Amino acid sequence: xxxxxxxxxxxxxxxxxxxxxxxxxxxxxxxxxxxxxxxxxxxxxxxxxxxxxxxxxxxxxxxxxxxxxxxxxxxxxxxxxxxxxxxxxxxxxxxxxxxxxxxxxxxxxxxxxxxxxxxxxxxxxxxxxxxxxxxxxxxxxxxxxxxxxxxxxxxxxxxxxxxxxxxxxxxxxxxxxxxxxxxxxxxxxxxxxxxxxxxxxxxxxxxxxxxxxxxxxxxxxxxxxxxxxxxxxxxxxxxxxxxxxxxxxxxxxxxxxxxxxxxxxxxxxxxxxxxxxxxxxxxxxxxxxxxxxxxxxxxxxxxxxxxxxxxxxxxxxxxxxxxxxxxxxxxxxxxxxxxxxxxxxxxxxxxxxxxxxxxxxxxxxxxxxxxxx
Ligand code: F6P
Numbered sequence: 001x002x003x004x005x006x007x008x009x010x011x012x013x014x015x016x017x018x019x020x021x022x023x024x025x026x027x028x029x030x031x032x033x034x035x036x037x038x039x040x041x042x043x044x045x046x047x048x049x050x051x052x053x054x055x056x057x058x059x060x061x062x063x064x065x066x067x068x069x070x071x072x073x074x075x076x077x078x079x080x081x082x083x084x085x086x087x088x089x090x091x092x093x094x095x096x097x098x099x100x101x102x103x104x105x106x107x108x109x110x111x112x113x114x115x116x117x118x119x120x121x122x123x124x125x126x127x128x129x130x131x132x133x134x135x136x137x138x139x140x141x142x143x144x145x146x147x148x149x150x151x152x153x154x155x156x157x158x159x160x161x162x163x164x165x166x167x168x169x170x171x172x173x174x175x176x177x178x179x180x181x182x183x184x185x186x187x188x189x190x191x192x193x194x195x196x197x198x199x200x201x202x203x204x205x206x207x208x209x210x211x212x213x214x215x216x217x218x219x220x221x222x223x224x225x226x227x228x229x230x231x232x233x234x235x236x237x238x239x240x241x242x243x244x245x246x247x248x249x250x251x252x253x254x255x256x257x258x259x260x261x262x263x264x265x266x267x268x269x270x271x272x273x274x275x276x277x278x279x280x281x282x283x284x285x286x287x288x289x290x291x292x293x294x295x296x297x298x299x300x301x302x303x304x305x306x307x308x309x310x311x312x313x314x315x316x317x318x319x320x321x322x323x324x325x326x327x328x329x330x331x332x333x334x335x336x337x338x339x340x341x342x343x344x345x346x347x348x349x350x351x352x353x354x355x356x357x358x359x360x361x362x363x364x365x366x367x368x369x370x371x372x373x
Contacts, residue, residue, distance in 0.1 A: 008143075008321060010040045010119045012062060015079040016047040016126035016133070020151045020163025021302035022310030023079040026125050028070040029314025030147075037322060041065040042119060043081035047126075048089050048133070050081075051113040052106055062117060074307055077300045083126075086265055090133055093263055101263065107133070111140050121326075123317045125149050129266070131329065131346040138327035138342065145317040146329040146342050151298055154198035156348035157340045158331035162310040167194070167297040168204045171244075174293055175209030178242060186239035188230060188280050188288040192273030194297050195246045196266075197256065199352045201297065202246035203359070206367065212241045213368050215276065217248035217256060218352045219359075225370035226276070227283040243280070245273050252372060270294075312337055 011034050015023050027043065034041045043065045044050040050061025063069075063081065073080055087093065089110055091103040114122070121143035124134040127150040138144040148155045153164035171193050182189040191211075195201040199216025206214035213229055215221045230241045247269040248256040257275060260268035270292070277290040302310065309332065316330040316337045328339040352359065359369070 006120070008037075008039055008120045010042060010117070011121045011123060011318075011321065012042040012044050012114070012117075012119045013065070013081065013123045013125065014044040014048060014130075015081055015083045015149075016124065016130040017083060017085045017149070018127070018151070019078050019083050019298055020149050020161070021077050021166035021298070021300060022162030022306040023083070023125060023149065024070075024073040024076045025302060025307045025310035026147055026149070026162070026314035026317075027065070027080060028073050029311040030123050030318055031065045031070045032067070033315045033318035035067060037318065042117075046082035047084035047087075047130075048110055049084055049087065051110050052087075052089060052092070062119075074311070075301045077298075077302065085129070086262075088129060088133065090136060091263075103263065107136050107140060110137060111142060114142055121145070121321050123147060123314075123321075127152075127155065128346060128349075131155075131342050135327060135342040135346055143321065143326040144342070145320045145325065146345075147313045147317050148329055148331065148345070151201065152195045152198050153200040154196060154350050155345065156350045157329065157345040159334065160309065160332055162302065162306040162313065163298070164200065165305040165309075166300065166303045167201050168208065169303050170297055170300065171201060171205035171293055172208045174291065174296075175205060175211060175242060175244065178291065179210070179240075182240035182242060185287065188241045188243060188277070188284070188286050190243045190245055190273050190277040190280070190288060190290040192245045192247055192270075192290065192292045192294075194294065195248060196269060197248040197349060197351070199246040199249070202244050202249070203352055203362065206244035207358070207362050207365065209242070209244070211244040211367060213243040213370060214362060215243065215245045215249040215272075215370060216352060217246055217250060218354055219369045219371050220250050220252040220254070221370040222252055222372040223279055223283070223370075225368065225372065226280060229368045229370065230280065230284050230286065243276065245276055247272060249276075
């Protein structure tokens, strides 16, 4: 992975996929670290759109990132250069003359755009989709360092991704607030959280927020166990129940609930909270309400933990380039920052291990995952 290459003068940063609190901290750390080494730093607008459709940007699809431009952004949610989770350059949808849609590979155009702008390297900040694109671009000759990002915490080969801690913190705040209203009305409150096909956000927020039931994709649930748990609580004099449901949760023998499918994009999950709430009300007769936290988990200011991880990732990406590395992802391993080949991290989803300490802890606390006997 170490290459004999011409010295770096210009580096471009791209943020792709769903935003996550901490993206701006990565940008700031990478820009300041790069400027310190005498490099020019740039940001590509909206994933790779700035390179593929520069005419759409009055200011240009690639913007210079100066010290001034990254001042005071560590605590800001979102990303100052924009992001996108549509129109993946590897499967770019185009409308054919007959009106039909086809997907084309536009990664060669990105490689040419790098040459045109004299940009020597790319720091791509994103989830699994961005890792896949980064791997392809590196194999086509670009110097690429990936920085893992997702609130879902489902990327392999890194202990944690920034954004996750902020998402969990917000979910816990929401669950905490629901306790008093649930108790006052003697209701069941179902809280749906994001996480795609992994239950990390649900498990951590459910434990921290003292949920009674947590439903995650890794442990398909048995509905009769959900009502059994609610009834057991009633018999014990606790007339309310808090249920945290991961958006990808599914019943035994069922599938995750998909609300939207579109070519070139990941499936959009949702609706499981409503479904579970309706079923609980029907079976138990208890008034049940649902709260979908959704994109609230992605917005707002990153926690101190996420800021530090994001700043460390951004600075480490620049050190990786300085060392001549390419096609690697920066990753946290305990307290150490390490570099792992992108292709080893890409395509590997990190689920919650069902035999893990965190699941056992939840069970010891009396939280039910409603698995069958
Ligand atoms: O991967 C991050 C994430 O927020 C998931 O938790 C969620 O399923 C998805 O993105 C939502 O994507 P969109 O913003 O496109 O609806």
